Amino acid sequence: MNFEFSASAMEIGTEARKVLEGRKALAGARQVLNGAAAYDSELWSLVAGLGWQGAALPESDGGWGGNHEALCLIAQEIGRSGAALPFSSSVYCAIPAIQHYGNEAQKKKYLPDLASGKTIGTFCLSEGRGDPQHAQVEAIVVNGLLSGTKWPVPDGTIADLGIVVAKDKNHGGLGLYLVRLDGQSVARKRLDCIDPTREIAHVEFNETPAERLGDASSAAPAMNDLLDRVAVMLAFEQIGGAQACLDMAVEYARNRYAFGRPIGSLQAIKHKLADIYVAIELARSNAYFAAWALSNDAPELAIAAATARVSATDAFHLAAKENIQTHGGFGVTWDADCHLYLRRSEWLALVVGSRRSWKARIMSELTKHPEYVAD
């Protein structure tokens, strides 16, 4: 049994943690919260210099020949740090979309700049209310020109390049399209977000040039497959965030005295924090399995990703809200860092679809594959 990350991946994770702590990533996020910037662009350049964006890409595509294990642990550290980076949009969504569904010319053209952080990418799927898995897509491409409205688009005004889901007038069905977001025919507006440190935007395309991902004749990729890949990475970010909340709460409970004793000695606090620990460890174990499935292109990816996603979403939600509760009144002030994680937990919980939609995915997998139903 060797159900643990490789030593080299763990070393990269430890290094990532040091970098983010040294750079005070959360202070950077607070600048973004206060409206000073759209994201922490200095940190983005710094981590690009370290090659994080290309961690899972082969050297031929501009990456450093790393693997998914290393990227999972980088994701965990980004989650822990609370950094305000468009990392998930560019690295978990845009890069794998091109890597898996793009043709050779497209990979050559786009991946090196995404890997170096020079280009920021994102995924444009939702068109208003509803889960992306069942999105009623109205955006349409006619003779290579895209028209339609997408919202919420994560990092929509920050990104240069969109992977857009749209109907294809000529082929019928849905396709993925590469679209420059910085042109005149794209109207972008930042929306007020529950987590202002991670942007969401309203994006209108008006006969915007769009290049079909893959060959013109290739079938529409399975949207669920791409979302599964994204969900695995997000789960690690969520676990990192949950761990940060638990660490904050434990630290506070050890040092805050009331009734002549540390509040962490009270079982009402202690048991709450023990429950968070259990939720995080279960989520971590589920995420490990998903990391294994991703790294090995295993057929179990769908069930593993959905399980990891639900588990990590629940753990971060629990940790974020109970961290505030442990901090008492101080926890609900703007100055305490607790709310940064409460906001982030909900951003990450919703960005690729609701908890319900992922539970439904679990059930559809369990029904399709009775062998997955096991204790």
Add this chain to the structure above:
Amino acid sequence: MDFDDSPAEAKFRKEVRAFLEANAIPKSQVQSRYTRAYPSDDMVQRACDWQKAKADNGFAAILWPRRWGGREGKPIEQVIYNQEESRYDVPRGVFEITLGMCMPTMLAYASEKDLLQHVPSALQGREIWCQLFSEPSAGSDLAGLRTRARREGDRWIINGQKIWTSRANIADFGLLLTRTDSTVPKHAGLTAFFLDMKSPGVEVRPIKQVSGDYNFNEVFFTEVSIPDSQRLGEVGKGWQVAMTTLSHERLTVGEIVGPNFADFFQLCTIPDNNGKRPVDDPAIREKLAELHVLTSGIRYTRYRVMTALSRGGNPGPEASIAKVVNACKLQEIAALALDLYGPAGMVMNPELTPMSGWFQQAYLYAPGKRIGGGTDEIMRNVIAERVLGLPADHRADKGVSFDKIPVAPPR
């Protein structure tokens, strides 16, 4: 990352499989899987026979020293054995306490002569032991126990009562924790012994539980005489002996016998009288998804623990996770199962109930699973204090001599 055994582990697993194939019947070939929480007493003989077979083939005490019949194996080998054995219909629940808790304590504290007399017999399935620790007023607060041991020459006279003693009704010997000094703080006044359960003055009364089962007993001691040679550890050092015993419990708890997630999922596919299957109901589907997440989390946590063991580590308090989660999960599954078919969920007649009333039984014994082997609350204290490093709770009896500790509200 992979799920493969190391070459040495694979070789060991092959040996285990060969032994099990030759000596036991796979669960899949047994008619009813719907067993109660513990085997009934008429299975004791079967358990003894199975114990002997394991001992004869070197699987009875994988971690023990060779000279006591063990194979000086690694914890990961014990886990591999348990994993393989769990697929077979073999009698469980009789020798776990004897070999998992009592004998390791004896090996740490008993004399050579006593070890020669008891260890081989226990290993061979000829001797059953019980653990006489808990008392009516000392459960989670074990060090508050009140059973007295009074010294008379080279003997000790025992008076008092123990409770929740599994297998006391069939045990030949018992590991006993007593109070020998009430004038010092509670942990400092304890002394441990072992005794013959047929000693005059020992009376065992089975306790009837909510489920109708009799898994535990009360044990009464009236002027029971024990030679000083059966004392374990020094006088006043009984707490250290008890800690040795309980540290071995970690390897044995956490797995809960009873209907699991897969069984519940199967139940949900059985249609009601209108032909409707619970598994098609959105409310049930959401619950099933949540239970799957929990079940999967526990499975892969076990794999992580196995990985740590495989690399030579020891099981830590992290094992408390499985205990906390599994007991509550069983209770939830049982309650959901009863709810599936409306009023018929109340019916316990096996012939009228899907899976022979298995879930109804589980509903009644699940509450006990959240208490035995460390209550949910104590397990959470363990996680909070030993894993998260939170400070211990304030103790009103700290440093107070035992006879001054309050036991009831002041009048």
